[in-house]
Amino acid sequence: MQDSTEVRTAPDGTTLEKKPSSIERIQRLERLEQERLEAKARKAERRRQTIAGVKPSGGRHDLVDEIEQVTKFPMALLGIAWLVITIIVLTSDVSGSASIPLVGTLFALWAIMLAEYLVRLVVTPDSRGYLKRRWAEPATVLVPALQGWHFIGIEKMSLLLHEGELRLEAILKHHSLFRVLIAACATLITGAWLVLLFEENAKASNIHSYPDALWWAIVTVTTVGYGDRYPVSVGGRVVAAVLMLVGIGLIGVLTATVASVFIKEHTDANKETFKKGHADLGQQLAVISDRLADVERRLGATPAEVAAVDALADAEAEANRPIEPDQGTSTS
Numbered sequence: 001m002q003d004s005t006e007v008r009t010a011p012d013g014t015t016l017e018k019k020p021s022s023i024e025r026i027q028r029l030e031r032l033e034q035e036r037l038e039a040k041a042r043k044a045e046r047r048r049q050t051i052a053g054v055k056p057s058g059g060r061h062d063l064v065d066e067i068e069q070v071t072k073f074p075m076a077l078l079g080i081a082w083l084v085i086t087i088i089v090l091t092s093d094v095s096g097s098a099s100i101p102l103v104g105t106l107f108a109l110w111a112i113m114l115a116e117y118l119v120r121l122v123v124t125p126d127s128r129g130y131l132k133r134r135w136a137e138p139a140t141v142l143v144p145a146l147q148g149w150h151f152i153g154i155e156k157m158s159l160l161l162h163e164g165e166l167r168l169e170a171i172l173k174h175h176s177l178f179r180v181l182i183a184a185c186a187t188l189i190t191g192a193w194l195v196l197l198f199e200e201n202a203k204a205s206n207i208h209s210y211p212d213a214l215w216w217a218i219v220t221v222t223t224v225g226y227g228d229r230y231p232v233s234v235g236g237r238v239v240a241a242v243l244m245l246v247g248i249g250l251i252g253v254l255t256a257t258v259a260s261v262f263i264k265e266h267t268d269a270n271k272e273t274f275k276k277g278h279a280d281l282g283q284q285l286a287v288i289s290d291r292l293a294d295v296e297r298r299l300g301a302t303p304a305e306v307a308a309v310d311a312l313a314d315a316e317a318e319a320n321r322p323i324e325p326d327q328g329t330s331t332s
Contacts, residue, residue: 064124071116072150079140079147082109086145110144117141136161177257184221184250191243192217198235205232221247 089102117137124130136158140146149157172178192213199207207213207229216229220243231237 060123060125064120064130067116067120067123068150072147075113075116075147075150078109078113079144082106082113083145085109110141113144113147114141134158171258171261177254177261180250180254180257184247184254187243187247187250188214188217188221191221191239191247194239195231195236195243198233198239199231202233202236205236207231207236217243217247220244221251223248 085102085106089099089106117140121127121130134154136149137154140149140154152160172181192210195216196207196210196213199205199213207216212229216231219226219229220240231240
């Protein structure tokens, strides 16, 4: 069912059309989407300006950029090859004679990437500033699979990682989430240690090492309950009961705190939208108030008084009109 357009008649006899509510909602959604895109563009522009503001140019700085531009595609391919060979070495049952060439290939690929990075570091005239702007780049040498960061831009990637670090810090500070994480980890470690004390030498026990005990503690606290590890002694079962009661509460608090972070972000966004809507409403009410005041002045006024009001309104409009720059006339 389509919304019909409401037609109203103004006091002066002119016809006014009020847009259907569905169209108003669509226009409001379009405005919100446009504002989101503009905010995203402003954020990207700020990043670009931040990178451009601290990145020097000219001389050997340009030479370093040219070297990176030429080598980023080969380095990315070498990074992919390094990852594939690493997976083969770790997952395949290769013999000793076959694994030596593969490991040697991994070392050779890593040496090439390290040499390319050191060349750029030597060529640049400002090594300290280069490392500071690109603090995330050593990770691409230690883990060659991250060579694809060069396509994004190391400066931009460093900035994105810094923003992610700030966001993670804000999340950890939200409702003392960091303390909850510490309490949960301490509960797991202590519970695993205590159950190992009771189960290590118990008859028919299947928990004989700390890794097994820690695995059992994690499975117990998260209520997964695989059943591959379980306490059989009285002391171990008492520890398990305490761990279940305390651990489930901590995990529940942890889950609720993380969820509240996302809810808070959504609520803050809605608050900004409501604030803007209230500001727009205040402006509209101010305009309506001015128009009502004008109508009150006109009611019962003589033609001369009406003309005086019109003249005053014209004078205010002329005073508020922006001054246009003078344009020179061209002579032939």
